[in-house]
Structure formats: structure tokens, C-alpha cells
Amino acid sequence: MGPARTRRLRRAVRRRRGTGGDQVVVILDLVRMVGSLAEGATGTMTIGSAIEFDLVQRWCERTGNTLITKSWTDVGPGAVVVRRGRLPDPAVALGPDRLPGARLWLYTNFHCNLACDYCCVASSPRAERRELGVERIARLVRAGADWGVQEVYLTGGEPFLLPDIARIVTDCVRILPTTLLTNGMLFRGPGLRSLQAMPREGFALQISLDSPTPEIHDGHRGAGSWARAVAGIQVALGEGFRVRAAATIASPHATDLAALRDFLDGLGIPRTDQVIRPVAQQGAAITGVQFTRETLVPEVTVTADGVYWHPVAATDDQALVSTQIEPLGPALSEVYRLFAEQWAAAGAAARLFPCA
Structure with missing residues (x-):
């Protein structure tokens, strides 16, 4: 799908207020962003509500990708960081x-x-x-x-x-x-x-x-x-x-x-x-x-x-x-607790420094 056709589709789904159109836009943005990432890389996307955050979370679970962090509160808007692929088991x-x-x-x-x-x-x-x-x-x-x-x-x-x-x-x-x-x-x-x-x-x-x-x-x-x-x-x-x-x-x-x-x-x-x-x-x-x-x-x-x-x-x-x-x-x-949090938040970016 070319860029112009993608933009037209997004404008069309935005006009479908009340029928889940905004949620479709979120999914399209996710698919586009994650699709541009190399395996293991991360990307950031803006979200505007708890509903959108829940949608991102469920999409990641179902598609085998990883929601790394979120910066969103009840006052919104915010952002999510998504990793392409599953976070490796440490x-x-x-x-x-x-x-x-x-x-x-x-x-x-x-x-x-x-x-x-x-x-x-x-x-x-x-x-x-x-x-x-x-x-x-x-x-x-x-x-x-x-x-x-x-x-x-x-x-x-x-x-x-x-x-x-x-x-x-x-x-x-x-x-x-x-x-x-x-x-x-x-x-x-x-x-x-x-x-x-x-x-x-x-x-x-x-x-x-x-x-x-x-x-x-x-x-x-x-x-x-x-x-x-x-x-x-x-x-x-x-x-x-x-x-x-x-x-x-x-x-x-x-x-x-x-x-x-x-x-x-x-x-x-x-x-x-x-x-x-x-x-x-x-x-x-x-x-x-x-x-x-x-x-x-x-x-x-x-x-x-x-x-x-x-x-x-x-x-x-x-x-x-x-x-x-x-x-x-x-x-x-x-x-151990701090590293478990760090591993998830940083998308497995920590490295070994071999002292022995």
C-alpha cells in the first residue's frame, strides 16, 4: 500500500467516529511503526487515552511484539515504546x-x-x-x-x-x-x-x-x-x-x-x-x-x-x-529486582562486561 493510499485510508477511518474508527487508526499506526523496525529494535508512538493504551497492549500480546514502557496518565496524551518481537528471556x-x-x-x-x-x-x-x-x-x-x-x-x-x-x-x-x-x-x-x-x-x-x-x-x-x-x-x-x-x-x-x-x-x-x-x-x-x-x-x-x-x-x-x-x-x-525492571524497560539493552 503506497503512502498516499495509506493517508486516504487513515482520513476515512477518522471520519467513522463512534464505530471504532479511532481504534483502527491506532492499529494502523502500530502496524506501520513496528513494520519499519528491525527485529529487536524499538519505536515510540503517541497515544491519547487509556482505551488506546489498552488496545496497544492487547495488540502486542496477540502479535508477538513487546510493550516496553508507557508515559501516559489519566490526563493524557502520552506515548508508548514498542519492541518488535518478544523480549528475550534473560x-x-x-x-x-x-x-x-x-x-x-x-x-x-x-x-x-x-x-x-x-x-x-x-x-x-x-x-x-x-x-x-x-x-x-x-x-x-x-x-x-x-x-x-x-x-x-x-x-x-x-x-x-x-x-x-x-x-x-x-x-x-x-x-x-x-x-x-x-x-x-x-x-x-x-x-x-x-x-x-x-x-x-x-x-x-x-x-x-x-x-x-x-x-x-x-x-x-x-x-x-x-x-x-x-x-x-x-x-x-x-x-x-x-x-x-x-x-x-x-x-x-x-x-x-x-x-x-x-x-x-x-x-x-x-x-x-x-x-x-x-x-x-x-x-x-x-x-x-x-x-x-x-x-x-x-x-x-x-x-x-x-x-x-x-x-x-x-x-x-x-x-x-x-x-x-x-x-x-x-x-x-x-x-535482582532492579535488573528485572531494567531488562524489560530497556528492551534487553544491558551488556555483559567480562571481568572473569
Whole structure:
């Protein structure tokens, strides 16, 4: 049907007052708008009454499209946002292991032996320690497991600066599968003894390695850090641990990802345990991926300061969910509720930011 014929039809149905003509116009506008959208895209249409809103709602239900939001009150007029096609089930789109609450991140501390120029929480040797503490970590992991958390991630700062890190890991592993993020540089002396005291089953070390040669890695993390990280990976593997390698890539064009993966292959780290992640513009990073809480799939994160939406934003007031850390269950439930609303309202626009 051509544009001129469509306009004539709309004028004709508008003249049919009292016989449902206005409702036909609403349907025509919906069909025209949704028909112009790509699958998964959204469009906005003006409505003038509760009757029209009800009509839009019923039409979407019957045609397999999704009414995302409405801005209409009894005083009207307003608008509706419609998504072409059904909103995907987040459990299918994200995977059940990435739904909010599946992972619990705990910042054991914030001080670090390095001062990486893109650290998302600005950790350094001069950073305030801000430790969660052994007993509280054990309580949080138990509360998370009772709520439905499936796995725990311990991060910092550098967790191996804590003299009781082996006990922390052991307490966590007794309750849930656990991964510990580290720069891998402290596996000697007390650090090596802590490493050797950790369980092998249900536990993994995630060690940062940004490039297959020292230049890029050392340029961001400090001279000599690449060689010590590689040595740390080799020590951990030799001690029988599962090792994951995580590369933070400031510029994919500056790093030969194929060469990096080949290098990690050569160290004995399978592709499934190789994590490639971008720089987030948070903390010490002045450039990188920008995001808001509304555009980020949450991974509940606890620090000594509160409960946050995601580990890359664990010092960002905009990502703070609650300053009340315990009991943890209410914060987990609140994040789950907020994300469910966000998923529907944003038309599944939230994205994963792979920290692990």
C-alpha cells in the first residue's frame, strides 16, 4: 500500500467516529511503526487515552511484539515504546550462570603492590587497605549460598598481600566454587606458602597477563611485571592449580590477540580459561569503555564500603546499591529486582562486561 493510499485510508477511518474508527487508526499506526523496525529494535508512538493504551497492549500480546514502557496518565496524551518481537528471556540471552546473583564478587582489600594505570578501583601501594576481613567474608559467602549464589570471586587490590588469604580461600571453597584474581607476582616466601596451603579442588587462580611480550603489559603495570606474572603462572600450574589468564586490552589494535592466545596456549592454559576484557573508564583509567548502571548486567559486588552493582564500578557512587553489607540477602534481592525492571524497560539493552 503506497503512502498516499495509506493517508486516504487513515482520513476515512477518522471520519467513522463512534464505530471504532479511532481504534483502527491506532492499529494502523502500530502496524506501520513496528513494520519499519528491525527485529529487536524499538519505536515510540503517541497515544491519547487509556482505551488506546489498552488496545496497544492487547495488540502486542496477540502479535508477538513487546510493550516496553508507557508515559501516559489519566490526563493524557502520552506515548508508548514498542519492541518488535518478544523480549528475550534473560536466562537464555545471558546464560543462567550470568544472571544477577549467580556470581558474588568480594573485594578482600584495596591496597596493591602495583599501580596499574587502568585499574578500575585505583588500587596501589598507597591506597587505603579497606579490608572485608576473614570472618565477614565467610559470613557473606554463606549468606550468598543460602540466597542462591553459585560461585564466588575474590579480588582486590592484591589479595596475596593479606597474611590470612589462604584461610579466606579455604573458607570460601568449603561453601562455593571460588576464583581468586591476582597479579601472580607474590608467589615466593610467605606468598608461596599461602599459595601452597590453598585447596586445589573447587578453586581457580585468575592471573593478569595483558600481552605475549613485556612491552604492553609493563607499560601499564610497571617494569618487570610481565616476567614475574609469567613466572607466577608457571609456579601456580606447577603446584597443581587451575589457572585462568586475564588480559586487559586498552587497544585491541595495539595487541596481537592471536599471538597472545598462542602464548597462553604454550603456557598450558586452555582457551576456555583465557579471558579478554576491555579497559573500563573507572578508577585510575581516564579512557576506556563508558557505561552506566542501566547499561550493565549486574554482578553483585561487596567491598568494605557497601554493596555495588558490578566489580568494575566498586568505587563509583552511581553503582552503589546499599551501604548495608549484612545481611546480604536483601541487597541480592534488590539487585535482582532492579535488573528485572531494567531488562524489560530497556528492551534487553544491558551488556555483559567480562571481568572473569
